[in-house]
Amino acid sequence: MHGDLPGSPTTWQAIRDVMMRRIRTRAYTPGSLIPNEAELAAEFGCARATVNRALQDLAASGFLDRRRKAGTRVMEAPRRKATLDIPLIRNEVEARGQDYEYRPLLREIAPPPGPVAARLHLSGGETMLHVQSLHLADGAPHMFEDRWIVVDTVPAITGADLTRLSPNEWLVRESPYTHGTMEFQAVAAGAAAGPLACAPTDPVLSILRITWMHEAAITHVQEYFTPAFRMGLEL
Amino acid sequence: MHGDLPGSPTTWQAIRDVMMRRIRTRAYTPGSLIPNEAELAAEFGCARATVNRALQDLAASGFLDRRRKAGTRVMEAPRRKATLDIPLIRNEVEARGQDYEYRPLLREIAPPPGPVAARLHLSGGETMLHVQSLHLADGAPHMFEDRWIVVDTVPAITGADLTRLSPNEWLVRESPYTHGTMEFQAVAAGAAAGPLACAPTDPVLSILRITWMHEAAITHVQEYFTPAFRMGLEL
């Protein structure tokens, strides 16, 4: 039951990779106990701490379930975690080798509409900055953004020059957030049809994002992507 | 510059949390260098290895950028990684406290249509198992699934009883995969309208998933969620 590591260096990453392969190839079957740290350390010829580091990494990624005394077992249904990174639109577009352009469409101070106020836990009487803008890739509409920003939480936003920098880029730089939520859904383009240059009934991918600084809401953005857009990720 | 840890235990997680707070509150500003490991270890009154473990974790999460000799700096634009976990539909439905039901609609052996063959790098002459099924939550249609399985890669699938177990659950249990891709898009319900009990023109969220065992394709699934469905995640 040896022969897995010819002359390999015993780094914790190497051990993690070997263990990962054993899980994927079902040398260790889902739900089963794997050898304990001491045994693996003996097998790999390294210290227990090294094995520990490797197994912790796999547990953090959701492939192993570890409990003291109970031992380490392979997750039954590997809670597949896809790490979806949310780049700035600019970076996303430029990463594809396309030209990025940002075009502000609207900027006004207004009270929030009911649904927005509700989701941000606001009374509705607050002063908010309402911004609509279009992001283009190689000159073609790529994403239309409808954003509400809570001025009380981010007072500096009123003085920001949003004619060249998108509000998202400004917020990322200037305003940290403690947590947030995101929702994907498919909707008819509706009011976004104009900016996106598509039919109002075309299905478009929409992302609703809300961020918070502790209990204070920062912003509420609804993004509408062009109909052809697909958001891809690796497993 | 002290007073951050009153009588706290110096575990690497505690240190990570303190550092995370400093990053979020901009005590350490984006792009700036943070104190080196030895200095932090002195501040927290612990060993350098403990600080190292904490900083490694933050670097893995994308908040810090570490380079030998150059030191550790706060990431400019924290490449926000949302961890989207992809549960089995059954678990997802049951987690919401709803009743889950699976209903097989079609099962046939057939050659793959052009687009499917192309995405799976097949010639088109292969034997494939084609399965369509509906997943229900509290009796209402929740997701319609159109799946093609490469029989050569997973021969055992032909003998599987897919009348009660969904092909996804069977594959998760019986067939490991090395990698895969996933794509979100908004489409008109079209042929999925019947099973989902909606209009063919209704926009629905669709996920295309393809998994591989090394170079051999395993399966190609197109999932169509009910129009009201929103896929939510935390930031």
Add this chain to the structure above:
DNA sequence: GAAAATAATATGTCTGCACATAATATTCCT
């Protein structure tokens, strides 16, 4: 026989030390 105390076990983590590695700064030579 059931409940409580005790032991055993596997993981969790810290420490102090050593050496490796990458990147930068400095010195030295021509």
Add this chain to the structure above:
DNA sequence: AGGAATATTATGTGCAGACATATTATTTTC
């Protein structure tokens, strides 16, 4: 001055040992 060799520095990682902690198994007690 220019370039090569060398030193310095911060992180990366390993090791052995120790103790902490959670959980299960066993034994004792009533």
